[in-house]
Amino acid sequence: MEKSDLRYKNYVQILKEELVPAMGCTEPIAVAYASAKAREVLGKMPEKVVVEVSGNIIKNVKSVIVPNTNNLKGIEAAAAAGIVAGKSEKKLEAISEVTEEEKQKMKELMVNCPIKVVPADTNFIFYIQINLFYKESVVKVRIANYHTNIVLIEKDGEILYQKEAEVCKEEGLSDKKLLNIEDIIDFANSVDIEDIKDVIGKQIEYNSRIAEEGLKNNYGANIGSVLISTYGEDIKTRAKAKAAAGSDARMNGCELPVIILSGSGNQGMTASLPVIEYAKELNVSKEKLYRAVALSDLVTIHQKTGIGRLSAYCGAISAGAGSGAGIAYLHGGGYKEISHTIVNALSIVSGIVCDGAKASCAAKIAAGVDAGILGYNMYKNGQQFKDGDGIVKKGVEATICNVGKLAREGMRETDKEIIKIMID
Template structure:
């Protein structure tokens, strides 16, 4: 693993929330094998996919939301080559056909609580045929396609997932010294790709401001961190509302990409920082986010955008202020001692508020760290250094909050009925 392979696995574009797009992608593959109109859908997913598709907006759909709409739209899409940007193919005719499936109650959703990793089994029935597509491990990793129980494609593995998992494990194994050294040794090509993607995330943030009251972003009365926090919230709000703007995702999440990229790009002008330093800070934020995501898991009971990306951002801000590994470690301790426990109750517009809380905490944590102040190891779950604190956070998220995740799911299921 190297930085090139890491970026290919963890730094990629997505249109709308990745989980509904993945469901739609499975639907278009399954329906493409039917050779007749789709009449019924049976969708089985893991609990985390269910949560993240429950209430999130779908791009190009007129702000339709939720897992049933993602499923219904998917079987009428046709452009497989679009991958996670498949919602670009939506038109009024597709929406009308999808609405008919929903209105006639032709969609059944099942949750497989035993699946620990990403899992989608999309079955579609026509008048005479039945087809199935299974996606596992990562959002576009198709492991099985069948028609009338005859296998058309079977990989039997999760190769693409392994690339992402390997990238996160690699990031998790890197020391803070190595991480900073990697950031400073980026090639011109790598720097160009990173800054180009980061600028893309600014677009949806600026668009998001148009969807919110003008008082939400008052540049004349707010400080730097307040303005940036509002801009991040606007970007996440727009994405979760289903606005048709592609974003660059980090560690499998477009919201993580927004949390990292928007503040660092804005700080370039606000703090008069050379672009080279911004590019390096972006990579530091990405690697710390991937490291934290590896520890927490891709989907967990805690909010990854706040916990993982927020911690990555805090370290990047420290770097911009001239801090090194000690200050970054203090910043991580401050974040872990502050925001650990913020739950994930699915992707939705409310995520904007959580990410704003995280960005605000990142600025405060970095400022304290640069003054030599960090929550001490004697306090609660905070470790002797930042990486031990991350491990402790992971224990809480993975083992300590299993029951929490179950209760969240029960509440959401009850509301859907």
Template sequence: MNTQNQYTLKDILKLEVAPALGCTEPAAVALATAAASSLLDAGRITSIQLWLSANIYKNAFAVAIPGTDGATGIDLAAALGHTGGDATQRLQVLAPVTGDHITAARELIASGSVEVNLLKEAPTIYIKAAVSTAEHTATATIEHTHDNITELTLDDKPLAEHPLLASISDSKSSLAELEDFLRTQTFEQLITLVETMDEEDFEFIRQGVEYNLKLARHGLSFGPGLGIGKTLDRLVREGLIKKDMIQAARILTSAACDARMSGAKLPAMSSAGSGNHGLTAILPIWAVKNYINETSDHEALKAVALSHLVTGYIKSHTGRLSAVCGCSIAAGAGASAAITYLMGGNLNHIASAIKNLICDLAGCICDGAKASCAFKLATAAGSAVQSALFSLHGINVKESDGIIALSPEQTIKNTGELSTQGMIETDRTILKIMIEKTLTD
């Protein structure tokens, strides 16, 4: 924690960028049940009960769980957290899961032991898991961020000290203060932070690139999920579309999303608490760098760092989860700013790129995490490149247009107001439609 309320690039990366296995919402559900289960001695589980905020419910509803051959379900994520999860691995909690764990989880669900409850009035990120045996009940509560365990109880008695509380909650305790700090920054100050990168920062950013490239390679090799990335690649091979900078970004980013949303057991490097944000913030930059003359990996890694900063900056205004697709608005804008920076654009060009992208994608809604997110990531990646190229050629959406303002900072504030205030009812309607579908199936 920086007592002077000033954050270095390293501070921000530590708080905003981390590996996540599978979609972060079912991972968070599994983390809660794994944490609660870790407080109990070996014994037959009689029940697992969950209470989830609307946005957690929405995003965990239909997305595949890693290592399960594409299986979905909040109840399955919860049961797997108990049968095979390791809470000390945070958002990679499901990494140890094997076929035996999956079988045991399905048996728990079939016995009616797993209950999922939707809390319509709760903080944006809220999960409470209660795991019971015949003798004891343990609970774990996650709030504010996907791996922030704020409370552990055993038989209704809070545990004041526990390694999970210390290693997870403490590491995230300054996130609200970080967001307060980010909201005060200008884009010039964010770029200045990037110029302070040291070798440790470069290595961390490179690790994130490698994580996300592995997901993209998996998607291109096997075409999982909807296979958007592999289909775009095949269209190029068939000569039906041309692979330029925009298509390269779309292919790489959507292929990674195909893999992740289908449950590939490969971690993504997340950004601002989301794996798909991480794919969008990183992969378009890596896709276009080979199209830019005399561009080194070193320069591209600096651009990726800027993308993470811009993504976090925008999420500090829009909120962690909302009715607005953050992959499009936040990570897409981050990637566009970074591509402009990588291509030698100045501060005005970067500002224009961000405004161009927000003008293009401001209406993109989030209707939960699922295979078809690959469509949105393809769109965001393509628009990120296009917005950067347009800015470098003088296109700059005027402040008279809709929610766009004179500065990118005010434009993002407007976007945040739209997201946090203007689309509350939209979010409720999306969830209502999703729930009604399950009742009629």
């Protein structure tokens, strides 16, 4: 693929837009980010807070620890953290710099200032509106469709900033419809490493660091440590354990940043860490590693384009298939090997649901990575799932399209029921 090609420029830009740093689970951090912006516009600490959110935000914030809060959980904690200590210019790292005094003030705010969480009456799957009140003054900050997409800032009835937002559209981001597996492989083979060195390098550095932290210390259900203590340290187990350990730490209060993918730190780690481990095992060059991780990232994004950022479909499954594709690439695989790896992986684990961000995400990540590795080894041994086997259709693009329909349309009612169960 030539550098002058529109697809080349598009793919590089997609990676730059998607591979960004975040501290903690991205949905509570988005709440903190919006809250920080609202407090900056208000100009003082509020007397009352109302947080309006879509069901998927409730689902993904309910059970996860908000970093830099001394282990507080939930939307109220995320809002309080943003109001007290947030720096909106840092976006998804809005609460990365917090003092002990500010942590105490968060608790005091939650006691002294009513913070009410209200399910939003909206068709947006991703929706956050922060309403801050002080005497007669009211500030509203609204985010829609993705984590940093502020679409409204209003103070005392005056609109300070507004842009149009359509349901399931990602305003301001590159068009991902140009993505396809054949072109992704071409891009991975031909990309000038200098064009992706910064973003992929940070993904490798940040995500490796938090994975090591997850293995060394006690976080959540310690899935990474359990895998290694139970099954040993062969490459397959290490690949799963590293990705799981990163999630163990991130879901349970670790204050190290990760590089996210498709709005998710878990997906950013799942798409990269298994590929990194296999690259070490195979002793490939740094250039080959960068190409494999970029391929895994783009394969994951391609799948998620048809699914959406938030769904009842577990995003770790998309990233697990992506990592399987990256591992196949490291072994010298081309279009045929990579395509069958993806199809096989999706056939195995596409039934795993997302019931919010919490400790069990690490175990789901391990299952997704395992399916990616098995998908590759199946094809290497002359085995594959074929057209007509359940949701599998002839061709990788048709199967990816079917998974998108399953997740976006078929699991819509499943998503509502999951949220209902969690709220009840």
